Amino acid sequence: xxxxxxxxxxxxxxxxxxxxxxxxxxxxxxxxxxxxxxxxxxxxxxxxxxxxxxxxxxxxxxxxxxxxxxxxxxxxxxxxxxxxxxxxxxxxxxxxxxxxxxxxxxxxxxxxxxxxxxxxxxxxxxxxxxxxxxxxxxxxxxxxxxxxxxxxxxxxxxxxxxxxxxxxxxxxxxxxxxxxxxxxxxxxxxxxxxxxxxxxxxxxxxxxxxxxxxxxxxxxxxxxxxxxxxxxxxxxxxxxxxxxxxxxxxxxxxxxxxxxxxxxxxxxxxxxxxxxxxxxxxxxxxxxxxxxxxxxxxxxxxxxxxxxxxxxxxxxxxxxxxxxxxxxxxxxxxxxxxxxxxxxxxxxxxxxxxxxxxxxxxxxxxxxxxxxxxxxxxxxxxxxxxxxxxxxxxxxxxxxxxxxxxxxxxxxxxxxxxxxxxxxxxxxxxxxxxxxxxxxxxxxxxxxxxxxxxxxxxxxxxxxxxxxxxxxxxxxxxxxxxxxxxxxxxxxxxxxxxxxxxxxxxxxxxxxxxxxxxxxxxxxxxxxxxxxxxxxxxxxxxxxxxxxxxxxxxxxxxxxxxxxxxxxxxxxxxxxxxxxxxxxxxxxxxxxxxxxxxxxxxxxxxxxxxxxxxxxxxxxxxxxxxxxxxxxxxxxxxxxxxxxxxxxxxxxxxxxxxxxxxxxxxxxxxxxxxxxxxxxxxxxxxxxxxxxxxxxxxxxxxxxxxxxxxxxxxxxxxxxxxxxxxxxxxxxxxxxxxxxxxxxxxxxxxxxxxxxxxxxxxxxxxxxxxxxxxxxxxxxxxxxxxxxxxxxxxxxxxxxxxxxxx
Amino acid sequence: xxxxxxxxxxxxxxxxxxxxxxxxxxxxxxxxxxxxxxxxxxxxxxxxxxxxxxxxxxxxxxxxxxxxxxxxxxxxxxxxxxxxxxxxxxxxx
Numbered sequence: 001x002x003x004x005x006x007x008x009x010x011x012x013x014x015x016x017x018x019x020x021x022x023x024x025x026x027x028x029x030x031x032x033x034x035x036x037x038x039x040x041x042x043x044x045x046x047x048x049x050x051x052x053x054x055x056x057x058x059x060x061x062x063x064x065x066x067x068x069x070x071x072x073x074x075x076x077x078x079x080x081x082x083x084x085x086x087x088x089x090x091x092x093x094x095x096x097x098x099x100x101x102x103x104x105x106x107x108x109x110x111x112x113x114x115x116x117x118x119x120x121x122x123x124x125x126x127x128x129x130x131x132x133x134x135x136x137x138x139x140x141x142x143x144x145x146x147x148x149x150x151x152x153x154x155x156x157x158x159x160x161x162x163x164x165x166x167x168x169x170x171x172x173x174x175x176x177x178x179x180x181x182x183x184x185x186x187x188x189x190x191x192x193x194x195x196x197x198x199x200x201x202x203x204x205x206x207x208x209x210x211x212x213x214x215x216x217x218x219x220x221x222x223x224x225x226x227x228x229x230x231x232x233x234x235x236x237x238x239x240x241x242x243x244x245x246x247x248x249x250x251x252x253x254x255x256x257x258x259x260x261x262x263x264x265x266x267x268x269x270x271x272x273x274x275x276x277x278x279x280x281x282x283x284x285x286x287x288x289x290x291x292x293x294x295x296x297x298x299x300x301x302x303x304x305x306x307x308x309x310x311x312x313x314x315x316x317x318x319x320x321x322x323x324x325x326x327x328x329x330x331x332x333x334x335x336x337x338x339x340x341x342x343x344x345x346x347x348x349x350x351x352x353x354x355x356x357x358x359x360x361x362x363x364x365x366x367x368x369x370x371x372x373x374x375x376x377x378x379x380x381x382x383x384x385x386x387x388x389x390x391x392x393x394x395x396x397x398x399x400x401x402x403x404x405x406x407x408x409x410x411x412x413x414x415x416x417x418x419x420x421x422x423x424x425x426x427x428x429x430x431x432x433x434x435x436x437x438x439x440x441x442x443x444x445x446x447x448x449x450x451x452x453x454x455x456x457x458x459x460x461x462x463x464x465x466x467x468x469x470x471x472x473x474x475x476x477x478x479x480x481x482x483x484x485x486x487x488x489x490x491x492x493x494x495x496x497x498x499x500x501x502x503x504x505x506x507x508x509x510x511x512x513x514x515x516x517x518x519x520x521x522x523x524x525x526x527x528x529x530x531x532x533x534x535x536x537x538x539x540x541x542x543x544x545x546x547x548x549x550x551x552x553x554x555x556x557x558x559x560x561x562x563x564x565x566x567x568x569x570x571x572x573x574x575x576x577x578x579x580x581x582x583x584x585x586x587x588x589x590x591x592x593x594x595x596x597x598x599x600x601x602x603x604x605x606x607x608x609x610x611x612x613x614x615x616x617x618x619x620x621x622x623x624x625x626x627x628x629x630x631x632x633x634x635x636x637x638x639x640x641x642x643x644x645x646x647x648x649x650x651x652x653x654x655x656x657x658x659x660x661x662x663x664x665x666x667x668x669x670x671x672x673x674x675x676x677x678x679x680x681x682x683x684x685x686x687x688x689x690x691x692x693x694x695x696x697x698x699x700x701x702x703x704x705x706x707x708x709x710x711x712x713x714x715x716x717x718x719x720x721x722x723x724x725x726x727x728x729x730x731x732x733x734x735x736x737x738x739x740x741x742x743x744x745x746x747x748x749x750x751x752x753x754x755x756x757x758x759x760x761x762x763x764x765x766x767x768x769x770x771x772x773x774x775x776x777x778x779x780x781x782x783x784x785x786x787x788x789x790x791x792x793x794x795x796x797x798x799x800x801x802x803x804x805x806x
Numbered sequence: 807x808x809x810x811x812x813x814x815x816x817x818x819x820x821x822x823x824x825x826x827x828x829x830x831x832x833x834x835x836x837x838x839x840x841x842x843x844x845x846x847x848x849x850x851x852x853x854x855x856x857x858x859x860x861x862x863x864x865x866x867x868x869x870x871x872x873x874x875x876x877x878x879x880x881x882x883x884x885x886x887x888x889x890x891x892x893x894x895x896x897x898x899x
Binding site: 631632635636638639642643646654655658659661662665668669672673675677680681684685688691692695699 | 812815816819820822823826829830835838842845846849852853856860862864865867868871872875878879882886
């Protein structure tokens with residue numbers, strides 16, 4: 001039974017063989033080999049249908065990192081089975097379509113199919129993972145493979161831009177989601193979503209509950225292109241059309257929907273969840289439908305329509321969460337919302353997939369996707385026209401297509417919101433059906449706009465890059481299958497809902513239903529003169545009026561939304577804020593001047609140290625234990641101070657060097673009077689050598705610019721240097737005033753002869769008690785010597801080489 | 807005796823200050839070099855007096871070292887002032 005987990009990785013394993021197949025078998029399109037993978041998966045997942053539709057679940061676990069509780073869990077219930085079937089089924093159709101869409105000789109097919117197979121694996125992993133960490137893993141894999149697929153034609157600027165944009169937005173959301181997952185797992189003590197759902201009622205009082213909620217929603221909203229994160233989706237249309245059909249309409253963008261549906265049992269108790277999901281969904285629905293009419297690119301229209309439809313599903317899920325707050329939810333109308341969401345999800349996958357494929361066919365056969373150049377293709381491409389008509393009418397919500405059914409249920413759900421009176425819903429609820437209705441009118445308009453502007457009207461043959469003709473039969477298979485599904489679902493809705501939707505609804509609302517039979521919803525095309533039906537009639541009438549008068553108001557409308565694009569905000573953020581502003585900001589402090597960096601360091605260190613000293617009350621001065629001061633010490637300090645001041649204020653560099661030497665010798669005198677003969681010896685020699693080295697450096701200064709001038713007075717630098725001096729003084733005083741432990745020197749004194757056999761305590765410490773330090777100081781000296789030698793020698797040799805080459 | 811040594815220390819310290827004045831002021835590098843050389847000698851004296859004062863023989867090495875360093879330093883400085891170079895390159899290479 002491990003097969004269930006292995007199945008997640010079958011596309012990944014198949015991806016390994018793609019380059020071989022592409023390179024070795026040149027005369028067969030690589031896609032034919034790929035086709036077996038989704039077909040096999042679709043058949044395999046279809047075998048689950050009978051048991052899952054009875055409400056059973058199938059779980060197989062494969063431990064990955066058991067010590068951290070991370071494992072690959074394939075958990076198949078109604079929701080994940082539905083998604084898995086969508087992924088593998090539409091995947092098969094898309095692969096079939098791509099075989100005819102992508103040219104065997106001109107395209108890098110192995111790349112394409114590798115990315116597509118990675119994506120397939122990732123998506124199956126997302127919907128079946130029960131472990132939140134592996135869910136996140138697969139989630140990011142979908143982002144990465146989507147990035148690769150959007151940038152498939154990587155020599156185009158727009159492809160790269162679109163790929164980068166989608167990557168930035170979805171990965172940002174993914175990171176947020178990971179944060180939400182971590183918070184949830186901290187609350188529940190497990191990564192398993194099932195056990196999180198079981199404990200969910202306990203979380204509502206937790207402080208981080210709302211944070212986890214918002215973070216997970218951010219992940220879902222970015223992935224599912226909700227407002228305001230939808231902006232990557234229209235730019236992702238630069239991908240090859242099979243990719244747009246697969247990723248950006250049927251599967252990946254629904255990962256966010258899946259996430260919201262999956263976590264509804266956890267978060268539905270919170271009003272924040274209901275408001276955010278329903279509100280943002282509704283806003284996205286309206287926004288997407290409003291902007292779709294503005295587009296002139298076929299795929300642009302479909303992208304905005306996808307955004308809008310995803311908003312619709314999202315708002316339904318939000319309203320569906322209300323069912324947790326009403327008594328006897330199974331008997332109220334709120335039960336419709338989740339049901340309608342899942343039902344529309346299936347419907348959307350079918351009709352939007354077919355519409356994308358039609359857009360690809362039109363592009364392929366006419367050479368353009370610009371709706372202003374297209375028209376009159378009805379008689380040339382009759383099959384494509386029929387499919388487009390079915391898809392668009394379904395999208396618009398017209399009978400006899402499946403979109404009608406889910407649209408009606410959507411309106412039912414939206415109307416039901418007005419009956420809900422918790423969480424301030426009584427104030428705002430009337431807006432829900434109104435916005436939904438207006439958005440539906442726009443949906444109607446752009447659906448008609450899409451199909452009739454492309455296929456009816458006058459044929460502008462001289463505008464088109466190639467002579468239009470009907471697509472090859474192989475390219476039409478997939479859209480025709482999808483379109484026939486659109487019609488079939490309308491006529492047998494209850495078979496579909498009983499098999500797929502009810503188990504999925506049970507997964508979303510596990511507390512309400514114990515088996516799929518408990519979901520008492522019967523879908524019927526005709527359900528009497530209900531308010532929904534009148535609303536649909538109103539949509540058709542107003543939509544038709546708007547569509548007929550489109551040319552009159554489109555110019556006003558086109559000027560209107562220009563101010564409201566979020567793309568401008570994105571471009572501003574990426575180019576200006578992150579690009580040039582950040583560069584300018586780092587330019588402000590990364591000046592390249594060591595003087596400035598030293599300034600930062602020496603400002604920061606005294607501030608931190610002095611602040612710590614006073615915050616911790618560590619500053620104590622006591623002269624207890626201080627030795628008496630002698631006259632000669634005062635004189636020596638006087639000499640030292642004069643030497644130091646001379647070094648700083650000297651007019652010429654040589655004076656500074658000599659004064660520095662004087663300071664060094666005075667220090668050696670201090671060593672003498674503090675009874676350190678070894679130190680004094682070393683200090684004297686080293687000082688002499690370093691003064692000589694300074695003189696060497698001084699002598700080799702370049703002749704020009706060798707202006708001998710006094711160091712300029714700058715207040716800031718004086719302030720910093722005084723600060724450093726004060727810091728060191730304060731630290732030294734307090735350190736001296738509070739000695740916590742006694743010195744260990746007594747031990748050395750007692751044992752220097754008896755244990756080490758030496759008389760000179762300093763030398764015995766250096767080579768016996770602590771010989772290791774000495775060893776590495778020798779190493780330091782060796783390194784310095786070799787480095788100096790290398791520096792001089794290598795420079796010379798290069799100079800010689802240059803000389804020879806001349 | 808102790809007072810004598812103390813007086814000597816003070817006198818030598820004062821002469822060091824005077825020499826230091828020359829190091830700081832000295833109009834030419836040669837003045838400074840000679841002042842430094844003398845400073846080295848006064849240091850030797852100071853160390854010697856201090857050795858007597860603390861009754862130890864450990865500092866006698868310092869006296870020798872100071873004498874050598876002072877000599878080498880002065881020679882180096884002189885050669886630098888004379889030829890502008892301290893260690894001349896071997897011409898045969």
